[in-house]
């Protein structure tokens with residue numbers, strides 16, 4: 001069906017979205033560092049985080065922690081108020097059955113108020129996350 005590939009020979013079919021991931025919930029701490037080998041950090045889909053943005057975010061998160069560690073600064077840990085904090089929390093918190101997860105509003109800490117309108121709820125969650133990130137990143 002694909003122009004130019006009329007005569008292609010298929011040796012083996014690929015598999016869509018097959019993820020190979022470690023059991024981060026047991027192996028990694030909140031800085032994405034291997035618990036039993038503290039000079040190894042993980043990021044990206046191998047941690048069980050899914051999607052482009054999660055891969056970039058966890059890469060940055062691990063890199064910031066490596067840099068802080070090398071400069072004897074304190075660990076950089078975000079709470080589940082922001083999406084980055086929520087995904088790191090999801091992949092590093094112990095759970096019985098661990099499956100990869102992409103960024104989504106469902107893993108972010110609930111608001112104090114109950115808002116039924118989804119659009120409004122997501123807007124408030126986003127605003128709270130931006131405020132939280134601004135404060136957290138200050139001085140890092």
Ligand SMILES: Cc1cc2nc3c(=O)[nH]c(=O)nc-3n(C[C@H](O)[C@H](O)[C@H](O)COP(=O)(O)OP(=O)(O)OC[C@H]3O[C@@H](n4cnc5c(N)ncnc54)[C@H](O)[C@@H]3O)c2cc1C
Pocket residue numbers: 016017018043044045046049050051052053055
């Ligand atoms: C078909 C498909 C469609 C997708 N569509 C989307 C989408 O629309 N939106 C979205 O957000 N996400 C999508 N994803 C998911 C997204 O691609 C991944 O979550 C993201 O690319 C993961 O980035 P990563 O850097 O962690 O891993 P990768 O991008 O897989 O990078 C890992 C790299 O490590 C290299 N490597 C592996 N083993 C070794 C080794 N031993 N030595 C040296 N190098 C090695 C690999 O060659 C590769 O370059 C899709 C994935 C697939 C498969």
